[in-house]
Amino acid sequence: xxxxxxxxxxxxxxxxxxxxxxxxxxxxxxxxxxxxxxxxxxxxxxxxxxxxxxxxxxxxxxxxxxxxxxxxxxxxxxxxxxxxxxxxxxxxxxxxxxxxxxxxxxxxxxxxxxxxxxxxxxxxxxxxxxxxxxxxxxxxxxxxxxxxxxxxxxxxxxxxxxxxxxxxxxxxxxxxxxxxxxxxxxxxxxxxxxxxxxxxxxxxxxxxxxxxxxxxxxxxxxxxxxxxxxxxxxxxxxxxxxxxxxxxxxxxxxxxxxxxxxxxxxxxxxxxxxxxxxxxxxxxxxxxxxxxxxxxxxxxxxxxxxxxxxxxxxxxxxxxxxxxxxxxxxxxxxxxxxxxxxxxxxxxxxxxxxxxxxxxxxxxxxxxxxxxxxxxxxxxxxxxxxxxxxxxxxxxxxxxxxxxxxxxxxxxxxxxxxxxxxxxxxxxxxxxxxxxxxxxxxxxxxxxxxxxxxxxxxxxxxxxxxxxxxxxxxxxxxxxxxxxxxxxxxxxxxxxxxxxxxxxxxxxxxxxxxxxxxxxxxxxxxxxxxxxxxxxxxxxxxxxxxxxxxxxxxxxxxxxxxx
Numbered sequence: 001x002x003x004x005x006x007x008x009x010x011x012x013x014x015x016x017x018x019x020x021x022x023x024x025x026x027x028x029x030x031x032x033x034x035x036x037x038x039x040x041x042x043x044x045x046x047x048x049x050x051x052x053x054x055x056x057x058x059x060x061x062x063x064x065x066x067x068x069x070x071x072x073x074x075x076x077x078x079x080x081x082x083x084x085x086x087x088x089x090x091x092x093x094x095x096x097x098x099x100x101x102x103x104x105x106x107x108x109x110x111x112x113x114x115x116x117x118x119x120x121x122x123x124x125x126x127x128x129x130x131x132x133x134x135x136x137x138x139x140x141x142x143x144x145x146x147x148x149x150x151x152x153x154x155x156x157x158x159x160x161x162x163x164x165x166x167x168x169x170x171x172x173x174x175x176x177x178x179x180x181x182x183x184x185x186x187x188x189x190x191x192x193x194x195x196x197x198x199x200x201x202x203x204x205x206x207x208x209x210x211x212x213x214x215x216x217x218x219x220x221x222x223x224x225x226x227x228x229x230x231x232x233x234x235x236x237x238x239x240x241x242x243x244x245x246x247x248x249x250x251x252x253x254x255x256x257x258x259x260x261x262x263x264x265x266x267x268x269x270x271x272x273x274x275x276x277x278x279x280x281x282x283x284x285x286x287x288x289x290x291x292x293x294x295x296x297x298x299x300x301x302x303x304x305x306x307x308x309x310x311x312x313x314x315x316x317x318x319x320x321x322x323x324x325x326x327x328x329x330x331x332x333x334x335x336x337x338x339x340x341x342x343x344x345x346x347x348x349x350x351x352x353x354x355x356x357x358x359x360x361x362x363x364x365x366x367x368x369x370x371x372x373x374x375x376x377x378x379x380x381x382x383x384x385x386x387x388x389x390x391x392x393x394x395x396x397x398x399x400x401x402x403x404x405x406x407x408x409x410x411x412x413x414x415x416x417x418x419x420x421x422x423x424x425x426x427x428x429x430x431x432x433x434x435x436x437x438x439x440x441x442x443x444x445x446x447x448x449x450x451x452x453x454x455x456x457x458x459x460x461x462x463x464x465x466x467x468x469x470x471x472x473x474x475x476x477x478x479x480x481x482x483x484x485x486x487x488x489x490x491x492x493x494x495x496x497x498x499x500x501x502x503x504x505x506x507x508x509x510x511x512x513x514x515x516x517x518x519x520x521x522x523x524x525x526x527x528x529x530x531x532x533x534x535x536x537x538x539x540x541x542x543x544x545x546x547x548x549x550x551x552x553x554x555x556x557x558x559x560x561x562x563x
Contacts, residue, residue, distance in 0.1 A: 021076045025083045029070040032090055032114045036063060036097070039105050046104035055147060056100030062093040084122055087115035088132075091140040099143035109144075109163050112137045116167040120174040133171030137164040219306070219327030222313075225320055227285055229259075236327055242304065243297035266296040268334075270303050284310035284323035294330070305334045359385045405447040405533045412483065413440040415448060416474050419455040423463060431469035432489075434459075438476040444483050445557060446534055454530045457523040458487040458550050465548070466491035478556055485552040493542045502540055503528040 019027075040047040050056030066086055075083050091112065098108045116136055120129045141160035145153045210233075213220055219236030223229050243263040260281045265274040274295060276282055283290060291309040298304060307330045313322040362382045366375065420434050427434050455474075462472040470490035477484050494502065503524050531538045535555050542548035 021080075021083070022071065022074065025073075025075055025086065026067075026070045028083075028118050029067060029086055029090075032111060033063060033067045035111060035114070039108065043101075043104050046101035049101040049104060050097065053100045055096045055143060059093050059096035059100055062089065062096065066090060066093065081123065084119060084124070087118040088136075090115040090118075091136050095140040095143040098141065099147040102144055109137065109141070109159070112140050112163060113167055113170060116171060117174065120171040121178070126175050129175055130168060130171050134164050134168040137167050218329075221281065221325045221327070222322065223281060223284065223325070224322040225285075227281075230322065239297055239304065239306065239327060239329075242302065264298055266299070266303070268294055268296065268305070270296045270300050280308040280310065280325050280327070284312070284325050287312055287320045287323075294334070303331075304329055305331045355385055355388055405450050405530070407445045407447050407534065410444055410446050410448045410451070411440070412442040412444045412446070412451070412476055412485070413438040415452050415455060416476065416485075419452060419459050420474060422456065423459045426460065427463050427472065430463050430466065432463050432466050433471045435471060435473040436475075437473060442476055442478065442483075444554065446554060450530045450533065454527040454552070455485075455487075457527045458552075461523055462487055462489035462491065462548075462550075465489065470547070481556050483552075483554040483556050485554070486549055487552075488547065488549040490547040493544045493546050493548050495544055499540045499542050499548075503538070 040050065050060050066089055070083075070086060094108060094111050094115075097105075102108060116133050119132050119136075122129070124132075138160055141156070141163070145156050145160070148156055213231070213233035214235070216233070217235060219239050220231065220233045221229060221236055222231040240259075240263060243265065245262065245264060260279050261276060265279060266272055267274055280293060280295060283293070289309075289311050293308045295306050295308055296303045297306055307328045308325060309328075310323050310325045312320055313324065315321040359382065362378060362385065366378055366382065370378070416436055416438050420436055424434065459472065459474065466472065466489050472490075473486075473488045475486045475488070528538050531552055531554070536553050538550060538552050540548060540550050
């Protein structure tokens with residue numbers, strides 16, 4: 001509060017100092033003249049004494065001259081200290097008035113305070129100010145003493161000395177106040193300079209940040225917890241402009257959920273409009289983080305595929321304060337992957353027909369009576385042809401990025417039992433025991449063909465990567481509207497780095513390659529696509545030498561509508 005008052009007083013002082021010097025001098029002189037005139041008007045005998053005596057006439061003339069000179073003299077020509085002659089002459093005018101009519105107006109001496117205050121508020125040195133405060137009333141009282149009747153002069157001296165002490169105290173108080181005011185003003189000036197420096201640094205950093213944001217080839221959007229957009233770089237503005245409906249204009253400053261809702265955003269098929277809940281800004285405002293969420297901006301042929309990621313902003317209390325969303329264009333990469341998948345699909349399809357023919361003819365030949373040596377060679381050819389056909393089928397499945405599922409009410413326990421039955425021969429040859437822990441029946445709304453394919457891949461891998469024997473256990477449970485399916489083995493396991501890449505197509509860990517374990521690295525990527533096609537997820541927990549556990553989580557009520 002004190003600092004506020006000080007700043008307010010300093011502001012008023014600056015406004016007064018901005019006035020022309022002539023007006024300031026007149027404003028300082030006017031109170032004394034008005035009080036003197038009011039005293040004469042209130043005491044007609046005092047007025048008569050002023051008019052009828054030499055002391056009074058001199059006082060009236062000096063008061064009038066000082067008032068007129070305050071208003072008419074161009075003080076700015078004579079320097080800043082020139083107007084101080086006015087308060088010093090005011091002391092003489094007050095002395096003349098006291099000599100003329102002190103008996104009728106005993107309080108005339110108090111008027112001495114006004115010129116003393118004027119002098120004390122000037123730029124004169126403190127010593128001169130205090131000396132003036134002490135000697136001014138004495139000098140102003142000399143005419144009163146000199147005009148006193150015989151024997152009365154000594155009685156007037158204590159009154160003058162008391163007034164001198166009072167004005168000296170006023171001068172000291174004003175000087176102390178001015179000193180404190182100067183110190184406070186110095187502090188305020190220092191703070192203002194510091195704030196100006198910080199403001200300049202902030203502006204420089206803002207310019208640097210804007211330059212960096214406008215230089216990078218990714219889009220960046222920062223939004224507050226209320227959905228209001230705080231920042232958008234130029235790359236993102238151009239991206240949104242490319243996805244704006246015909247005849248409309250986007251406004252990055254006002255862009256929020258409503259602005260995003262007006263953009264033409266689609267899924268990877270580049271035709272199905274993206275639901276509001278799947279749009280990047282809406283997802284970011286829900287408070288979670290996500291990465292590699294692919295969105296198509298605009299419509300073909302000019303649509304652009306963008307990978308989006310979001311990270312929430314937290315305040316000091318850990319509460320949600322907004323989010324930052326990053327947009328990275330991957331149109332070229334997606335097109336290249338699509339072209340590669342087209343090639344793989346075409347080649348795999350062309351391989352499938354002759355391979356089917358070869359296997360069919362081998363089956364016919366093996367049905368005939370042939371020498372044992374020929375039969376063994378034909379059986380080897382048949383096994384390798386079937387292996388090659390399975391690889392081609394996996395390639396076709398992997399190339400088809402969209403996994404189509406047809407869910408229906410299915411007993412998951414029956415699917416697990418059938419999968420373990422099919423793998424029994426393989427497990428027996430590898431010395432692996434199979435176990436099942438699934439309550440029967442365990443109903444689920446899934447595509448039985450696709451889930452069977454995923455189970456076969458998981459069980460086959462568990463047996464394959466347990467080369468020295470061991471155990472494979474398949475368990476399933478229903479929990480909180482979800483189905484948890486686990487395939488656990490006691491095989492060779494893998495490192496954490498390998499576990500992060502295990503669902504990548506064609507990936508095979510160094511340990512598997514060194515162990516000459518057959519495979520193309522497609523089974524788990526296909527399984528992941530099937531599970532995600534059902535709206536579920538699959539994870540892997542593993543340790544080297546201690547086996548692996550693959551956990552499939554599926555919605556018990558079937559595939560969500562967004563999938």
